[in-house]
Structures are given as C-alpha cells and as structure tokens.
Amino acid sequence: MTGPGGSVRGLPGAVAVRLSFAALAVLAGCTADRRAEPATDAVVDDLGRRHDVAEPRTRIVSLIPAATETLVAIGAADRLVARTRYDEAPEVAELPSVGGGIDPSLEFLAALAPGLVVLWASGAGGARLEDRLDELGVDGYGAALETVDDFRRHARNLGRLVGLAERADSLIARVEGELAAAAASWAGRDPARVFYVVQPDPPMTAGPGTFLDSVLAAAGAVNAFADVRGNWPLVSMEEVVRRDPDYVIVPVPGFGTPASPPGRRDPAAARLAARAGWSSVPAVSAGRVISVDAALFGRPGPRMGTAALYLASRLR
Helix, strand or coil: CCCCCCCCCCCHHHHHHHHHHHHHHHHHHHHHHCCCCCCCCEEECCCCCEEECCCCCCCEEECCHHHHHHHHHCCCHHHEEEECCCCCCHHHCCCCECECCCCECHHHHHHHCCCEEEEECCHHHHHHHHHHHHHHCCCEEEECCCCHHHHHHHHHHHHHHCCCHHHHHHHHHHHHHHHHHHHHHCCCCCCEEEEECCEECCEECCCCCCHHHHHHHHCCEEECCCCCCCCCCECCHHHHHHHCCCEEEEEECCCCCCCCCCCCCCHHHHHHHCCCCHHHCHHHHCCCEEEEEHHHHCCCCCCHHHHHHHHHHHCC
C-alpha cells in the first residue's frame, strides 16, 4: 500500500473524454465477462485452490466484509454462523464475532466447525491464515478483492458455492445497472476532479484500477491521482496542494449517507482543515469537502452502485 504521487494535470476536455470512457468501461467490461462459461464441478479462488460446488455450503464464516455483504445480498445470510467486528449489516448483527478479518480467533473458528471460510488472499497475513485453516481441516476460500471485476468474479463463485448462482447473477446485474444510472446522471457536465482521503496523515488515496477509482468514475469524478502506481498509494501533502482537486472526499465511520442541505458546509470540512497542512488545500479552505459513509465507499461489494449514485448527487 505504498507509492509516491506523480505529476500530470490533464486538460478539462481530455479528462472528460477519458472519464466518459472509464465510466463506460466499468459497465461494459461485464458484458464480455458475462459470456457463457463451461459448467464445472468446482470454482477456483485467488489462492489457486479448487472448491467443490456439488453440495451447497451451509456453515460459512466470511472474514471479508464485502464478501459478507455479497452473501447477504444473494440471500445466504442464514448460512453465516459468525461475523467479524467490522460487519454492521443488521442481518448479521446478532451473530458471534470471530474478531478481525486477518487475525480471527482460530480457536473459536474451529469450534464453529464451518464448511467454508472466506478470507483475504492478498498479503502474507492471508497466506498464513490459509495455512492455519488447512491444519484445522477447514476449507478456506481466498479472495483478493480490489476491483469491480473481482467483485463480479467472487460474487459468481460464492453464488455457486451456496447454490444460489442465479441470485448472484441478478445481484451483479443490479450493481451494473446502478453504476450505469450514476454515469447517466451526470451526462452533459464536466467531471469533477477529486481527492479521496483513505487516510489523512500521511495522506493516502485510491490508486487507478481499484474499485473505488471505478466508483468515482461512474459518479462523474476523475481521480486527482489517477496516474500513480499502487492500489492505495501514500502521497505528499505538497502534491495534494499542487494538484488542486475540485473536491476532497472524506470517509467517515458511522456517518451514513444523509442528504446534504444546499448551501451548507459539510461538517467534515472544519475537521479536515484543523489537521496540519490540510488548510493549504484550496478545496478544503473553500469548504469543498464531501463526507461519505466509510463502509459504503470502502468495500468492493453489492453497494458500489449505491455509493456511485450518492456521490453523483453530491457533485451536481
């Protein structure tokens, strides 16, 4: 999750054209991806493991909140037997917690006797957890969720694993429709140049190709750091000031997505301006700050379309 910022500010017309194609690519990519595939008796995860789909899984623990939301959205909430401390969906609120997503209680996991554990496949932490699950005789499905395409692939796989493949296809179509609706809602205006604050100190943002970059594009925004390397790059405050985004987007835990009254400053503007260096960013000093639900915008799951529609409404 590292990578210094680059340096190019594009011309408004070129940015608009590029963004239009980017937003359409988010949606059109699924058309090619949706081509019929030969039926098999297994799905392959991002660890290269094959998982049998002959018998639907009935006892599942998902350590990835986005995957948990996907399972709930396709109607498999009753298959979940535990959650992580980061899952807020009401459908899983009463389930016991196994702890964190990369450091769950293995003793508790084993006691639950799950038929499937969905875990992060990226990074050493995921690999070590997979090894521990193997030792416990637990089937671990590894997922590296970073892009919209990753969401599509894993939604289909999870749908097959729980015997709800048609519902998974319907969910994917719904998300695609919402992304398309968001893109259509800003047609005819120039895209807004934005900086998304993954963390404020040191500044971290979303890199090109991530699901969040795609959500921004569908909402009518161009990522001010679309030319950097890395999924979640660290950038300098000086570079944020130099790139001069039109808006700064701040994820806020527990904020939700209420309507913002016209003419009112977002409450996140004053909080961000109080942090060292941020008042030097013209958008922050001018109050052009948009706070968003951190969970809604932080997960490559079934609510990506909802996030894009909400942001599109705030950028009008």
